Amino acid sequence: MAKVNTSLNDERTIELVQRKGLLAGRYKWQILRLALARSLKMTTPPGEHYDFGTSDGKEYSLEQVCGEGKPDDENFTDLYRLLISNYHQQDLFADEEMFIRLLQRHIRRGLDEFRTSWRESHDFHEYLYQSLFSNLNTAKQQDRNAAPLPLLEMLEEIGVRGHIKETIDGSRLTRFMLHLPDANDLSKLKRNLDTLAFSLGLQEQGIFTHETNQPKVIGLDVPRPASSWHSQGFHEQSRWIEQGKSTTFLLPVYPGVDVLGKPYSFDLAKAPHLLVAGTTGSGKSVLLHALIASLVQSCTPAQLQIYLIDPKRVEFTAYKQLAHLAPEGLVTDAPAALKLLKELAGEMERREQVLADAGVRDLEEGLTKQVIQLPFIVVFVEELSALLMESQDTETYLVRLAQKARATGIHLVLATQRPDADTFSGLLRSNVPSRIALTVRTAAESRIILDETGAEKLTGRGDMLIRLVGGNVLRLHGVNINADDIAQLVKMTRK
Numbered sequence: 001m002a003k004v005n006t007s008l009n010d011e012r013t014i015e016l017v018q019r020k021g022l023l024a025g026r027y028k029w030q031i032l033r034l035a036l037a038r039s040l041k042m043t044t045p046p047g048e049h050y051d052f053g054t055s056d057g058k059e060y061s062l063e064q065v066c067g068e069g070k071p072d073d074e075n076f077t078d079l080y081r082l083l084i085s086n087y088h089q090q091d092l093f094a095d096e097e098m099f100i101r102l103l104q105r106h107i108r109r110g111l112d113e114f115r116t117s118w119r120e121s122h123d124f125h126e127y128l129y130q131s132l133f134s135n136l137n138t139a140k141q142q143d144r145n146a147a148p149l150p151l152l153e154m155l156e157e158i159g160v161r162g163h164i165k166e167t168i169d170g171s172r173l174t175r176f177m178l179h180l181p182d183a184n185d186l187s188k189l190k191r192n193l194d195t196l197a198f199s200l201g202l203q204e205q206g207i208f209t210h211e212t213n214q215p216k217v218i219g220l221d222v223p224r225p226a227s228s229w230h231s232q233g234f235h236e237q238s239r240w241i242e243q244g245k246s247t248t249f250l251l252p253v254y255p256g257v258d259v260l261g262k263p264y265s266f267d268l269a270k271a272p273h274l275l276v277a278g279t280t281g282s283g284k285s286v287l288l289h290a291l292i293a294s295l296v297q298s299c300t301p302a303q304l305q306i307y308l309i310d311p312k313r314v315e316f317t318a319y320k321q322l323a324h325l326a327p328e329g330l331v332t333d334a335p336a337a338l339k340l341l342k343e344l345a346g347e348m349e350r351r352e353q354v355l356a357d358a359g360v361r362d363l364e365e366g367l368t369k370q371v372i373q374l375p376f377i378v379v380f381v382e383e384l385s386a387l388l389m390e391s392q393d394t395e396t397y398l399v400r401l402a403q404k405a406r407a408t409g410i411h412l413v414l415a416t417q418r419p420d421a422d423t424f425s426g427l428l429r430s431n432v433p434s435r436i437a438l439t440v441r442t443a444a445e446s447r448i449i450l451d452e453t454g455a456e457k458l459t460g461r462g463d464m465l466i467r468l469v470g471g472n473v474l475r476l477h478g479v480n481i482n483a484d485d486i487a488q489l490v491k492m493t494r495k
């Protein structure tokens with residue numbers, strides 16, 4: 001008889017939800033059904049990659065999943081068949097095999113969603129309530145976002161006439177491709193985006209415009225309620241890394257997906273230093289984990305050494321056993337951080353001599369010509385402002401490293417909640433040219449980071465604007481890496 005198969009990761013999620021979410025004593029089939037409900041709330045169909053469980057996963061019968069063969073009041077098979085038929089606009093009463101396959105895809109996608117968007121430290125019931133029901137009382141707003149007609153009415157209110165050529169669902173936003181017969185309406189539209197957002201009940205989350213190459217067509221990116229977001233997690237990130245192995249990037253990082261859900265990557269070695277800024281809860285720590293996870297999965301410990309500076313002492317402790325962590329590479333107080341930065345400045349000078357002796361310009365050339373064998377070094381700083389408050393010298397060494405360390409293969413990733421002049425002085429600013437802004441408090445903070453406004457209107461939780469050295473600003477939605485993923489990552493590197 002046909003079964004629903006899971007993977008080991010799915011099983012871990014089920015156990016975690018049992019133990020920490022529902023606080024023990026619940027049955028696995030209950031969690032499978034909750035996962036099904038979660039997936040059916042999402043607007044795009046689950047992918048085919050959920051078709052294959054793994055040999056270390058489990059098999060569940062239709063009796064367990066749907067109550068097949070039980071008395072009528074406990075048997076939901078036909079109800080689930082109806083719901084899934086409706087979702088996929090396909091008659092699954094006539095195709096049993098397809099029903100089981102889609103049932104499995106939804107259940108496994110729902111489990112993935114739990115894994116990537118719920119944190120053990122958060123109340124699972126509240127999370128579930130929010131993700132299953134929160135848009136019931138904002139249903140009107142969601143309909144408005146989904147249906148072009150009311151959007152057009154709102155546009156007319158601000159004096160803009162147009163029609164929607166196409167609607168594309170991204171992972172958190174819907175992009176409306178708006179055709180404007182009168183090109184003069186474009187400036188009116190851009191001036192009135194806040195009014196439009198207000199009319200659509202979007203509160204502080206903004207509507208962004210997106211230039212297109214079609215004549216008189218502009219993209220309008222409108223945020224959807226969080227319950228309809230599609231999250232990306234460690235699992236997806238690992239797949240992108242595997243698929244991207246042929247790139248020439250020296251230090252590939254995969255922070256997330258673009259507005260339309262396409263994975264985005266860049267070479268940290270070319271950045272060559274990165275500032276990450278955002279208010280508390282905007283997703284800075286999760287983003288740093290995503291960057292670390294990318295590097296660790298792409299490079300061996302012989303190719304890359306990582307230093308982690310965390311004056312808050314909380315974020316990086318899980319990496320203690322990471323194979324890529326440099327000896328004494330985890331630093332949790334400001335004096336030790338200063339000592340480390342001094343040592344790294346010394347290492348930079350030593351490397352400069354090694355490069356000069358080998359007759360090469362930089363580490364990349366030395367590695368290509370196989371005349372040097374040194375690992376890249378990436379230094380992550382979790383809260384830059386806490387560090388800078390301790391000593392004036394900290395900034396001096398950071399600036400020195402930012403100015404000169406690139407050629408020697410030493411790169412900095414600096415995170416801060418406070419992107420103001422005290423934290424991000426002119427000298428640091430000009431030497432840390434690549435920036436990521438998560439949600440910030442004010443337009444002025446957005447300007448300090450990106451030289452333009454916008455980050456004050458993001459949707460939070462890993463929504464970000466990125467500007468790499470010399471490039472344009474691009475919007476990304478971050479990969480969600482949780483504590484379990486980090487534990488798995490660390491274990492993988494120790495093998």
Ligand SMILES: Nc1ncnc2c1ncn2[C@@H]1O[C@H](COP(=O)(O)OP(=O)(O)OP(=O)(O)O)[C@@H](O)[C@H]1O
Pocket residue numbers: 116117118119231278279280281282283284285286287417461462463477478479480481
């Ligand atoms: N990419 C993401 N996808 C979904 N949820 C996310 C993502 N990034 C962060 N979150 C959610 O947002 C919450 C806050 O994230 P995080 O702890 O990284 O914020 P932070 O900016 O580091 O905050 P603080 O400065 O207070 O430490 C997390 O608990 C997580 O649930």
